[in-house]
Amino acid sequence: MLANACCDALGLPKIRKSQGNGQNNGKAIDMRICMVGTGYVGLVSGTCFAEFGIDVVCVDKDAGKIERLKNGEVPIYEPGLEDLLERQIKKNRISFTTDLAAAAKGADAVFIAVGTPTRRSDGHADLTYVYQAAEDIARAIDGYTVVVTKSTVPVGTATEVERIIREANPNADFDVASNPEFLREGAAINDFMRPDRVVIGVASERARKVMRELYRPLYINETPIVFTARQTAEIIKYAANAFLATKITFINEIANLCERADADVQDVAKAIGLDKRIGSKFLHAGPGYGGSCFPKDTIALVQTGQLMGAPQRIVEAVVAVNDARRKDMAQRIIDACGGSVKGKRIGILGVAFKPETDDIRDSATLDIVPILQAAGATVAAYDPAAMEHAKKILDNVDWKTGPYEVADKADALAIVTEWNEFRALDLDRLAVLLKDQLILDFRNIYKPAEMQEAGFRYLSIGRPEIAPPARLKAVAGGSQS
Ligand SMILES: NC(=O)c1ccc[n+]([C@@H]2O[C@H](COP(=O)([O-])OP(=O)(O)OC[C@H]3O[C@@H](n4cnc5c(N)ncnc54)[C@H](O)[C@@H]3O)[C@@H](O)[C@H]2O)c1
Numbered sequence: 080m081l082a083n084a085c086c087d088a089l090g091l092p093k094i095r096k097s098q099g100n101g102q103n104n105g106k107a108i109d110m111r112i113c114m115v116g117t118g119y120v121g122l123v124s125g126t127c128f129a130e131f132g133i134d135v136v137c138v139d140k141d142a143g144k145i146e147r148l149k150n151g152e153v154p155i156y157e158p159g160l161e162d163l164l165e166r167q168i169k170k171n172r173i174s175f176t177t178d179l180a181a182a183a184k185g186a187d188a189v190f191i192a193v194g195t196p197t198r199r200s201d202g203h204a205d206l207t208y209v210y211q212a213a214e215d216i217a218r219a220i221d222g223y224t225v226v227v228t229k230s231t232v233p234v235g236t237a238t239e240v241e242r243i244i245r246e247a248n249p250n251a252d253f254d255v256a257s258n259p260e261f262l263r264e265g266a267a268i269n270d271f272m273r274p275d276r277v278v279i280g281v282a283s284e285r286a287r288k289v290m291r292e293l294y295r296p297l298y299i300n301e302t303p304i305v306f307t308a309r310q311t312a313e314i315i316k317y318a319a320n321a322f323l324a325t326k327i328t329f330i331n332e333i334a335n336l337c338e339r340a341d342a343d344v345q346d347v348a349k350a351i352g353l354d355k356r357i358g359s360k361f362l363h364a365g366p367g368y369g370g371s372c373f374p375k376d377t378i379a380l381v382q383t384g385q386l387m388g389a390p391q392r393i394v395e396a397v398v399a400v401n402d403a404r405r406k407d408m409a410q411r412i413i414d415a416c417g418g419s420v421k422g423k424r425i426g427i428l429g430v431a432f433k434p435e436t437d438d439i440r441d442s443a444t445l446d447i448v449p450i451l452q453a454a455g456a457t458v459a460a461y462d463p464a465a466m467e468h469a470k471k472i473l474d475n476v477d478w479k480t481g482p483y484e485v486a487d488k489a490d491a492l493a494i495v496t497e498w499n500e501f502r503a504l505d506l507d508r509l510a511v512l513l514k515d516q517l518i519l520d521f522r523n524i525y526k527p528a529e530m531q532e533a534g535f536r537y538l539s540i541g542r543p544e545i546a547p548p549a550r551l552k553a554v555a556g557g558s559q560s
Contacts, residue, residue: 121192217247259316265435280312334364334541344541409450421455426489429496
């Protein structure tokens with residue numbers, strides 16, 4: 080067991096370990112946690128807690144994942160994670176196992192960070208993995224343990240987890256706390272280490288002390304820590320995600336209006352975002368929100384609202400508008416190709432739901448590609464990090480090694496994910512490669528005037544289209560769109 084924390088790399092204050100009873104008193108004391116579920120959240124949180132100086136055992140039922148981690152391989156793409164993890168492994172602060180019983184024994188806290196996907200039958204959050212983990216934990220814990228739900232779970236789940244543990248192990252000495260996670264993939268480590276706030280729902284002073292001790296480096300750093308009731312913490316997480324999804328959906332609808340009125344949504348977003356009551360974040364018009372959280376969490380919140388007799392009508396509208404937007408993106412490509420993509424070759428740049436991640440869950444590309452294929456198009460695509468995952472889900476895609484290979488002989492090129500690699504493409508080279516000079520930019524990463532100057536027909540989101548110059552295709556010598 081290590082006595083001192085090392086938060087040097089992230090400039091966090093050093094702490095000494097505590098017994099998990101909240102009484103540090105400058106003594107060199109131990110604290111140990113078990114992280115159940117070693118996905119994006121579990122692995123990042125576990126690694127960051129290790130960086131705080133806490134001993135962490137990460138558990139996953141996926142033996143392959145654990146084997147890779149034991150061999151020092153990081154199974155997800157997350158900037159900075161590999162280095163941080165390597166350092167913690169060298170310091171023996173973090174280890175990996177499939178044996179939950181051994182890992183949870185003697186832990187001060189056991190975090191549940193398993194997936195909570197959408198339940199197919201009704202859209203509710205599927206809590207099978209959470210409840211299974213709770214049962215496994217119940218049998219393993221000894222001594223006072225705080226069981227913490229870090230997964231995003233509907234209001235009331237902490238109470239149910241408590242009931243499950245009590246039923247499985249009536250003698251267990253434990254509390255259940257709710258500690259929803261707000262990290263964003265692609266910036267996960269910084270988000271965990273320097274969060275806007277930490278939310279902790281507890282029902283006992285004992286649990287509160289343990290949780291405060293675990294987050295002590297952030298507490299010392301004056302990160303706002305919101306202690307509240309467990310059910311409130313659970314709602315905070317859904318309210319935050321639903322609000323952000325609403326903001327995105329709002330600006331997307333304003334973008335539609337801008338397109339009809341020859342107005343510029345980016346100027347609208349900038350101007351309204353300068354109002355401090357509104358703020359500039361999450362006002363980027365695009366192909367609709369996606370990813371591992373917003374789609375499932377908005378749907379789950381709608382379900383919870385309906386179940387509890389408090390319908391979330393704004394969020395219901397957000398879900399419907401966003402769903403329709405995905406189909407609309409594919410239709411935009413079809414329309415831009417003259418109403419049909421039959422026999423055409425469409426190049427797609429980006430499959431990950433956002434840059435700096437290999438996560439493709441609910442990404443726009445997953446919706447767009449099958450619609451284009453069903454309409455008779457051939458699709459070529461490239462993503463810097465997510466292609467291996469995408470290959471398992473999207474059939475008959477011509478996977479390429481880079482953006483220019485995708486553009487080669489394509490009738491249209493659509494930018495769906497705003498990877499940096501796509502932000503400064505050689506436009507002259509693209510002009511030569513593309514069969515038709517048609518680019519659809521669903522992320523507004525280029526300037527319409529610049530694209531017009533380069534000879535493209537350029538369609539973006541919520542910005543006026545500038546007619547391309549007559550010398551269109553002169554460079555490439557191919558057909559015109
Ligand atoms: N991904 C994000 O950006 C993010 C951000 C905030 C919150 N969340 C929430 O965190 C939770 C986890 O999300 P994620 O993206 O890390 O999921 P994930 O699918 O990447 O990882 C979940 C892991 O849990 C493992 N698992 C499932 N049941 C288990 C069990 N009984 N014992 C041991 N391991 C088990 C799975 O094998 C998997 O490796 C979800 O509720 C999600 O909504 C995710």
